[in-house]
Amino acid sequence: xxxxxxxxxxxxxxxxxxxxxxxxxxxxxxxxxxxxxxxxxxxxxxxxxxxxxxxxxxxxxxxxxxxxxxxxxxxxxxxxxxxxxxxxxxxxxxxxxxxxxxxxxxxxxxxxxxxxxxxxxxxxxxxxxxxxxxxxxxxxxxxxxxxxxxxxxxxxxxxxxxxxxxxxxxxxxxxxxxxxxxxxxxxxxxxxxxxxxxxxxxxxxxxxxxxxxxxxxxxxxxxxxxxxxxxxxxxxxxxxxxxxxxxxxxxxxxxxxxxxxxxxxxxxxxxxxxxxxxxxxxxxxxxxxxxxxxxxxxxxxxxxxxxxxxxxxxxxxxxxxxxxxxxxxxxxxxxxxxxxxxxxxxxxxxxxxxxxxxxxxxx
Numbered sequence: 150x151x152x153x154x155x156x157x158x159x160x161x162x163x164x165x166x167x168x169x170x171x172x173x174x175x176x177x178x179x180x181x182x183x184x185x186x187x188x189x190x191x192x193x194x195x196x197x198x199x200x201x202x203x204x205x206x207x208x209x210x211x212x213x214x215x216x217x218x219x220x221x222x223x224x225x226x227x228x229x230x231x232x233x234x235x236x237x238x239x240x241x242x243x244x245x246x247x248x249x250x251x252x253x254x255x256x257x258x259x260x261x262x263x264x265x266x267x268x269x270x271x272x273x274x275x276x277x278x279x280x281x282x283x284x285x286x287x288x289x290x291x292x293x294x295x296x297x298x299x300x301x302x303x304x305x306x307x308x309x310x311x312x313x314x315x316x317x318x319x320x321x322x323x324x325x326x327x328x329x330x331x332x333x334x335x336x337x338x339x340x341x342x343x344x345x346x347x348x349x350x351x352x353x354x355x356x357x358x359x360x361x362x363x364x365x366x367x368x369x370x371x372x373x374x375x376x377x378x379x380x381x382x383x384x385x386x387x388x389x390x391x392x393x394x395x396x397x398x399x400x401x402x403x404x405x406x407x408x409x410x411x412x413x414x415x416x417x418x419x420x421x422x423x424x425x426x427x428x429x430x431x432x433x434x435x436x437x438x439x440x441x442x443x444x445x446x447x448x449x450x451x452x453x454x455x456x457x458x459x460x461x462x463x464x465x466x467x468x469x470x471x472x473x474x475x476x477x478x479x480x481x482x483x484x485x486x487x488x489x490x491x492x493x494x495x496x497x498x499x500x501x502x503x504x505x506x507x508x509x510x511x512x
Contacts, residue, residue, distance in 0.1 A: 157422035165400035174203040180370040187379030192507035214510030220253035232257040243271035256280040269309025276310035287339035289321035296343040315356030323363040337372035385481035402475035428483030
């Protein structure tokens with residue numbers, strides 16, 4: 150890609166991206182499920198359009214701000230959005246939610262009696278515009294209610310003027326070595342129980358929503374109606390190390406320049422890409438802070454704000470100073486919230502630039 154590209158630069162290989170989008174869409178459809186991809190991974194209008202064109206029934210967002218961007222009729226103009234988060238509305242955020250619903254059908258998450266009562270009070274007469282999904286904790290132990298608690302929340306939601314459309318969960322405990330199968334089992338078990346309890350209390354369940362990238366191809370098509378994976382469009386070092394993606398399927402890398410080198414007892418290079426572009430996530434199972442896609446035995450062992458230290462095994466040839474390498478970040482979702490735009494590559498050439506339209510829309 151030559152010296153015309155400054156480093157560090159986030160680069161998306163559009164051919165791999167398109168292949169990943171099509172593969173997930175085909176696999177989910179074959180399992181009889183709807184696909185509602187989570188755009189917090191990419192935050193890019195052009196990618197959202199590709200996902201919808203590939204058959205996604207709508208999109209998942211994390212915040213009202215992201216919903217505003219992707220519902221905007223002058224941008225992505227997506228007409229069906231789910232905010233997969235138990236919103237605690239204020240006067241101002243409720244007004245923004247109502248305004249966004251002028252352009253798209255918007256549903257959102259709840260996980261407490263207090264939350265639905267607050268939402269109903271803040272939304273007032275507009276509450277009936279919105280469907281809500283009750284978040285169930287299927288084992289990740291973050292937000293979400295135990296399946297036994299869904300009926301009380303549903304009753305409170307009805308009293309507050311909100312329509313309960315179903316249940317959702319995030320099997321985030323799938324992010325661990327060998328955990329995907331058991332997390333998918335937990336997901337199905339929790340959603341089945343919550344749905345049964347709601348149905349027995351007279352609440353019809355239309356939506357049973359789940360899925361993470363590690364479990365997406367393992368999810369039970371009999372227990373779920375839709376999946377919400379996000380990372381699959383790009384892949385990252387976490388997915389690589391969990392065995393959920395191959396290096397050849399990683400669509401996003403950070404192009405970086407070798408600025409320093411040590412060929413002594415500690416064989417390492419230093420890159421001009423630090424935590425301010427790669428993010429700083431390192432889960433316990435990760436072998437480093439990232440990987441080099443063209444040097445699979447190397448590991449990013451240290452990050453400063455503008456430096457990445459990469460160590461190589463004893464017999465590997467080190468890239469020379471001034472050469473370019475492609476870094477695979479551990480957690481790709483954080484990277485897209487750190488940059489204003491990404492370069493789009495096709496056949497090894499930069500062919501476009503995409504703006505990260507929802508960057509910083511964290512509320």
